[in-house]
Amino acid sequence: xxxxxxxLFIFFLCFTFGSAQDTLPKNPKVGLVLSGGGAKGLAHIGxxxxxxxxxxxxxxxxxxxxxxxxxxxxxxxxxxxxxxSIFRQIDFDxxxxxxxxxxxxxxxxxxxAEKYAASLPIRDYKIQLPSSISRGQNVYNLLTKLxxxxxxxxxxxxxxxxxxMATNMETGERVTLNQGNLAxxxxxxxxxxxxxxxxxxxGNLLMDGGIVDNYPVEILKSKQLDYIIGVNxxxxxxxxxxxxxxxxxxxxxNNFRTVESMQHKVAxxxxxxxxxxxxxxxxxxxKGATIIERGQASVRPFLGQLSALAERQIKQQRFxxxxxxxxxxxxxxxxxxxxxYTSAYVLGKLRxxxxxxxxxxxxxxxxxxxxxxNNFDSFRYKFSESENGRYNLFGQLKESETTSLxxxxxxxxxxxxxxxxxxxxxxxxxxxxxxxSLDFIFGDNSRFNLDYYIDxxxxxxxxxxxxxxxxxxxxxxxxxxxxxxxxLDERIGTTISDFTTSFFVExxxxxxxxxxIGTAIKRLKIQVQNPSLTALxxxxxxxxxxxxxxxxxxxxxxxxxxxxFFPSRGFLFEGHADLYLSGSNYDDFSQFSILxxxxxKAFSLSDRFSLLLGTEGGFRxxxxxxxxxxxxxxxxxxxHTNNNRSFYGYDFFSSYGxxxxxxxxxxxxxxxxxxxxxxxxxxxxxxxxxxxxxxxxSLASYSGxxxxxxxxxxxxxxxxxxxxxxxxxxxxxxVNLGYWF
Numbered sequence: 001x002x003x004x005x006x007x008l009f010i011f012f013l014c015f016t017f018g019s020a021q022d023t024l025p026k027n028p029k030v031g032l033v034l035s036g037g038g039a040k041g042l043a044h045i046g047x048x049x050x051x052x053x054x055x056x057x058x059x060x061x062x063x064x065x066x067x068x069x070x071x072x073x074x075x076x077x078x079x080x081x082x083x084x085s086i087f088r089q090i091d092f093d094x095x096x097x098x099x100x101x102x103x104x105x106x107x108x109x110x111x112x113a114e115k116y117a118a119s120l121p122i123r124d125y126k127i128q129l130p131s132s133i134s135r136g137q138n139v140y141n142l143l144t145k146l147x148x149x150x151x152x153x154x155x156x157x158x159x160x161x162x163x164x165m166a167t168n169m170e171t172g173e174r175v176t177l178n179q180g181n182l183a184x185x186x187x188x189x190x191x192x193x194x195x196x197x198x199x200x201x202x203g204n205l206l207m208d209g210g211i212v213d214n215y216p217v218e219i220l221k222s223k224q225l226d227y228i229i230g231v232n233x234x235x236x237x238x239x240x241x242x243x244x245x246x247x248x249x250x251x252x253x254n255n256f257r258t259v260e261s262m263q264h265k266v267a268x269x270x271x272x273x274x275x276x277x278x279x280x281x282x283x284x285x286x287k288g289a290t291i292i293e294r295g296q297a298s299v300r301p302f303l304g305q306l307s308a309l310a311e312r313q314i315k316q317q318r319f320x321x322x323x324x325x326x327x328x329x330x331x332x333x334x335x336x337x338x339x340x341y342t343s344a345y346v347l348g349k350l351r352x353x354x355x356x357x358x359x360x361x362x363x364x365x366x367x368x369x370x371x372x373x374n375n376f377d378s379f380r381y382k383f384s385e386s387e388n389g390r391y392n393l394f395g396q397l398k399e400s401e402t403t404s405l406x407x408x409x410x411x412x413x414x415x416x417x418x419x420x421x422x423x424x425x426x427x428x429x430x431x432x433x434x435x436x437s438l439d440f441i442f443g444d445n446s447r448f449n450l451d452y453y454i455d456x457x458x459x460x461x462x463x464x465x466x467x468x469x470x471x472x473x474x475x476x477x478x479x480x481x482x483x484x485x486x487x488l489d490e491r492i493g494t495t496i497s498d499f500t501t502s503f504f505v506e507x508x509x510x511x512x513x514x515x516x517i518g519t520a521i522k523r524l525k526i527q528v529q530n531p532s533l534t535a536l537x538x539x540x541x542x543x544x545x546x547x548x549x550x551x552x553x554x555x556x557x558x559x560x561x562x563x564x565f566f567p568s569r570g571f572l573f574e575g576h577a578d579l580y581l582s583g584s585n586y587d588d589f590s591q592f593s594i595l596x597x598x599x600x601k602a603f604s605l606s607d608r609f610s611l612l613l614g615t616e617g618g619f620r621x622x623x624x625x626x627x628x629x630x631x632x633x634x635x636x637x638x639x640h641t642n643n644n645r646s647f648y649g650y651d652f653f654s655s656y657g658x659x660x661x662x663x664x665x666x667x668x669x670x671x672x673x674x675x676x677x678x679x680x681x682x683x684x685x686x687x688x689x690x691x692x693x694x695x696x697x698s699l700a701s702y703s704g705x706x707x708x709x710x711x712x713x714x715x716x717x718x719x720x721x722x723x724x725x726x727x728x729x730x731x732x733x734x735v736n737l738g739y740w741f
Contacts, residue, residue, distance in 0.1 A: 007418050011407040023675070027168045027314045028226035029059040034067030034271070035216045036210035037233035038192060038282025039291065041066025042079065042087060043275040046295020047231050048080035056301070056310040061162045062220045064209040064601035066163035066230070067481075068189035069143070072182055075155070075162035076147050083374075084292060086146070092285035093673075095142065096195065098134040101370045103560045103570065104351070107506075108453055109372050112437075114564055115409060115741045116423060117715040119374075132197035136187055137371055141194075141364045142361075143183035143433075144381070148325040150182035151382040158182075161223075164189040165209025169198050174212045177221060190680030192282065199378070200398065201559055214258055217268045227309065228267035231295070233277050234258055271305070273298045286673075328383075329357045331390035337397035338430045341375060345384070346397070348457015349373060351511045373426065373455075375400055391617060403427040410715055411738040413637060415652055416471055417444030421741050441741060445471040449741075457462055460508065466501040475653040477528050480544045480628040491651075492530035494544075498641060502553070513607040514557045523550045526628055545628040547585040553578045565717045566668055566676050566710060568610035569604035574598040583626060591624030594629060612666040616645060619659035619691055631660045633686055633702065636721060638740040648682050649704015651727025660686035661696045674712040681705045703727055715739070 001071030032051075034044045039528055044067055051058065064073030093099065102110060107610045120127050155178045163178040166188045177185040188199050191207040198207045209216070216233055226429045237259055238252050266272050275298040278321055280291055280529050299306070333354050338346050350366040352358045356365075381395040409421035419441050426436045431454060439449040449467040456462075474491040476483045504518025526545040532541050554577050561570035575597045598619030603611045618631050632644040635652030644653065647662070662684035683700035690696045708721035725733035 001175075006457060024226050024309075024312060026312060027444060028309065029224070030057060030309070030313075031060040031223060031225040031410060032058045032071070032221045032226065033064070033215060033216040033220050033230045034061070034063040034071045035230075035232045035234055035617055036063075036065025036067050036190075036208070036233075037214075037277070038066055039092075039284040039288065040233040040275075040277040040280050040282065041070060042285075042288045042291040042299070043233050043277055043295030044070040045080055046275070046292040047088065047273060047299055048074055049292075050296055050303070051306070052080045054307050054310045055315070056306055057313050057316060058160055058387060060220060060223050061160055062216045062420075063162075063189070064165040064214050064216055066193065066233075067211065069186045070575045071187045072162055072164060073146060075158045075160040076150055076182060077159045078146070081226050082321060086662045087288055087292075090285075091141070092426070095138045096134055096283075096285075098368065098371070099135070100368040102562055103512060104565070105372055106349070106369070106455075106508075107557065107559070108455065109369070110162070110559075110564075112407075113372075114716075115739050116407040117410065118738060120406045122406060123402065123403040124532075124696035127406055129491070133195050134197075136191055136196040136199070136505045137368060137379065138364075139190065140183060140380065142186045144321075145324050145360050145364070147182045147186075148383055149322070151384070152181060154179045155182065155365050160447070162500045163216075163219060165208055165213045166201075166206040169205045169207055171533075173243040174209070174211065175204070176216075183349075184380065187506055193284075197377070201368075202299075215265050215541075217265050217419050221268050228268065229271045229273065229300075230266070231273045231275070232262065233275055234262070234471050245480075271302060273302075276294060284456075296520060302369045303379070324697055327357060327359055328356060328363055328390045329388075329390040330393055331386045332392045333395070334393065334479045335397060337395075337399060340399055340428065341699050342634055343432070344459065345433050345455065345457050346370065348459070348508070374402070374405070385509060399523075403455055406589065407625055409419070409739055409741055411741060413736045413740070414734060415473055415637065419443035419445070419741070439741065440609045441570070445469075457508070463504050463506060464502070466499075468499045469532050471493070471498045472496075472642075475528075477542065477544060479632060479653050479656045480526050480630075481518075482627050490532070491608070492528055492532065494526065494528045496641060497525040504553075512558055516534060516557075517554045517556075518552075519552055520551050522551070523547075524549065524628060527536040547626075547630075549580055549626070551578045551580045561600070561602055565669075565710065566610075566678075567600075568604045568633075570602050572598065572600040572614075577666040580619065580623075580626070586625060588625075590623045592620060592624070592626070594618065594620050596631075596643065610668045610670075612664075613669070615661070615663045617659075617661040617696075623659065624688075627656075627658075630656050630658050631686060632656045633660065634685060636706070636723065636734050636736070646682075647684060647702065647704060648680060648706040648723040649720075649727065650702065651728060651730070655684075655691065655702060659688070659690045659696070661690070662686075663700075676710040676712075678708050679708065680708070701727075704730075725731075 045480050049451055059072040060077045064138055070083060083701060105113060121130060154243060164173040164185055166177055188201060188211045190207045191199055193208060198205045217230055220228055243249060243252055253304060265475055275294045277291060277294055330352060335343060337347055340542055349370040351369060352366055370376060370379055377393055377398045379397055381393060384393040386392050403426060405425040407423035407425060411419045416549045420443055421438045424438045429436045434454045437451040441447045447469045452464040454462040468555050472495045475494040476491050497512055499519055500521035502518050504516050506514055506516040508513055524545050527541060527543050529541045531540050532542050556575045560571040561567040562573050578594045580592050598616045600614030601611055605611055629642055632653050633647035634650040634654035636646045662682060664682040666678055666680040671677055682704055684702045685696050685700055687695060704725040706721045706723035708719055711718040719736045721734045722732060
C-alpha cells in the first residue's frame with residue numbers, strides 16, 4: 001500500500017512539474033533536503049553530481065545523519081566531484097571503528113591491542129556491554145580536517161545556508177543544529193545508535209537525528225524557497241519473506257513510523273527522488289561506487305525539468321573550492337577537562353607540543369592515541385588562527401568514568417596448545433595515571449601475567465611485571481644441557497617452567513623510540529621424563545635446570561611497523577642486554593651477559609604486495625654453564641620463551657648454541673581485504689662462539705621456507721603455514737589461531 005502510494009505520488013509530481021514551473025519566479029530559490037540512511041546516503045553524492053553538471057544553484061540545504069554529512073560538506077563549499085573523490089579514498093573500517101594506527105600507540109598500548117580480542121567495562125561490580133562500537137572520534141577528526149574554517153559560525157553564513165537534525169536522548173525531542181562547530185554538528189547528526197556513542201553538546205546528550213526526523217523537510221519549507229528537491233534513501237517496509245531475524249524485525253518496527261510520516265513529508269517536496277538502494281545496508285560502504293551511481297540514475301528521468309529550472313536562475317560564480325587542512329603550525333595548546341590526568345600525560349599521548357609543526361595525519365594519530373588509553377571517552381577540539389598562519393588548539397576532554405575492565409582472548413598454537421585468556425584491568429589503582437593488568441590463561445598449559453605500570457608519557461615511566469609460563473614439548477635434552485651423552489640426542493617429553501619478575505623504568509626518547517632499564521629475578525625449571533633415561537640416571541626423570549637467576553637488563557626499541565603480523569611499511573629495531581649477577585645451584589657461578597638484536601624493514605611494493613626483510617643475532621659473553629639460556633631456533637611463534645627464536649624448516653627447539661645470526665624475508669599479498677597469502681624464508685648459522693670462529697660469515701648452515709595463508713579477525717590472526725627445509729627433508733603444517741599471549 002505504502003509503496004503504491006509513493007509510486008503514484010511520484011508520477012503525479014512528474015505530471016504536474018511542467019505547469020508548476022510556469023508559476024516559479026524568474027530566479028527561483030531551490031532547497032535540498034537529504035535523508036539519513038548510513039552508507040545508502042552516498043547516493044546523495046550521485047544526485048549532487050548531476051545537479052552540479054546542470055549548473056543548478058542550491059540555495060538552502062537540510063539534512064539528517066549521512067544526509068547531514070554530505071549536505072554539510074556541500075554547503076561548506078565542496079563540489080560533488082570533490083565529495084566523490086573524498087569518500088572513495090576513505091577506509092571506512094578505520095573511520096567507523098576508531099581503529100588507531102599502530103605507530104601512533106605507545107608500546108604498552110600496542111602490547112594490549114595485540115593480545116586482547118574484546119574488552120568489557122565493569123560498573124557497580126557488574127560486567128556491562130559497551131555503549132557503542134566506536135566513539136566516533138575518527139569521524140570527527142576527518143570532518144574537522146575538511147571544515148577547519150567553520151569552527152564557530154552561524155550555518156546560515158556558509159556558502160549555502162545549512163541545518164541538520166539531532167535527537168535529544170534524554171527527552172526524545174528533535175533538535176535543530178544550525179550554528180557552532182560544523183564538524184561537531186555533522187558528527188552528532190550521524191551518530192548512529194549502537195555504532196556510535198551519544199555526544200554531549202551544550203548540556204544535552206545528542207545523537208543521530210534519524211531517530212526522530214530522518215527527512216527534515218518541514219524546516220526547509222519555512223525558508224521562503226520556491227522549489228524543494230528531496231532525496232530519500234530510507235528503507236521501505238519489508239515483506240514477510242524478508243523478515244527472518246531479530247534485526248529485521250527491529251528494522252521493520254522502526255520503518256512503521258518513518259514510512260507513515262513520509263506520506264506527509266513527500267507532499268511538501270516539489271521533486272521527490274528515491275534512489276534504488278534496495279539490497280544495501282547502512283554499513284555497505286565497500287559498495288560506495290555503486291551506491292553513488294544509483295543516486296545519479298535516480299535523477300536521469302528529471303534531467304530536462306532540472307535543466308529548465310537551472311536556466312531560470314541567475315547564474316552566480318561558484319564559491320571557491322575549499323582545501324582540507326594538511327599541516328598544522330601549533331602556536332598554543334589549551335586543554336580542559338583533564339582533572340585526573342596531568343597536562344604532561346595528555347601531551348605525551350598526543351605526541352606533539354606547542355610550537356611544533358605537524359601534519360594533520362600526525363595530529364589525528366595523536367588524538368586517537370590519547371583515546372586508545374581508554375582513559376577518555378572523547379576529545380573535542382577547535383582551532384583558532386593566530387599570527388603567521390599558526391593555530392591555537394582548544395581541546396575539551398571527557399574523562400572516562402570506567403576504571404575497571406574485563407578483557408578476553410583465545411589462542412591456539414602447536415607448543416602452548418589451546419588457551420582462553422581472562423584479564424582484569426584496573427586503572428587509577430593507587431595513582432591517577434597507573435594501571436594494573438592481571439592475565440589468567442586457562443587451557444592445556446595454564447599460566448599468568450601481571451603488569452603494573454605508572455605511565456608518565458615522555459618522562460620516566462615505572463613498571464612491574466611478573467609472569468609464569470609452563471608447558472610440555474618433545475625436545476632433545478641436549479638442547480638445554482650439552483653435557484648429556486650424545487646417545488640421548490632424541491626428542492623426549494620436556495617440561496619447562498619459567499617464573500620471572502622484573503622491575504623497570506622506561507622513557508620515550510622520541511615517539512617511537514623507547515629505552516628501558518631494570519632488574520629481573522628468574523626461577524627456571526626444566527625436567528625431562530622418559531624410560532630411556534633410567535639406564536643413565538637410575539630414574540625416568542632428569543632435572544636439567546632448577547635455579548634462580550638475578551640480572552640487570554636494558555633494552556632499546558624503535559618501532560614504526562604499521563602491523564606486527566602483516567606489516568607493509570615501517571622499521572623495527574630491538575636491542576636487549578642481560579647481565580646475570582648471580583645464580584643458585586651453581587657452585588662456581590660467575591657473571592655472564594647475553595646480548596641479542598632484531599632488525600626488520602617493511603616495504604610496500606604496491607597496494608597489495610609488501611616485503612619484509614630482517615636480520616636477528618645474539619651471543620653470550622662469560623660463564624658458559626647455564627646452557628638452558630642458550631639460543632635456540634625452530635618453529636614459528638610471536639611470544640618466545642627466553643632465547644628461543646622462530647625458524648622455518650625446523651621443529652621447535654631443534655638447533656642450539658651460545659650465539660647465532662639469522663636473515664629472513666617474507667613476501668605478502670593481500671588477495672582480498674584482510675586475507676593474505678605469504679611466502680617466507682630464513683637462513684642462519686648457530687653454534688658456540690660462531691662470532692669468534694668467524695663461522696657467522698660463512699654460508700648458512702640452516703635454511704627453511706614457508707608458504708602460508710593469514711586472515712585478520714577481531715580475535716587476532718588466523719594463520720595456516722606449511723614450512724619445510726631441504727637441509728633435513730623436514731616439512732609440516734602449522735596452525736595458529738588468535739592473538740599470542
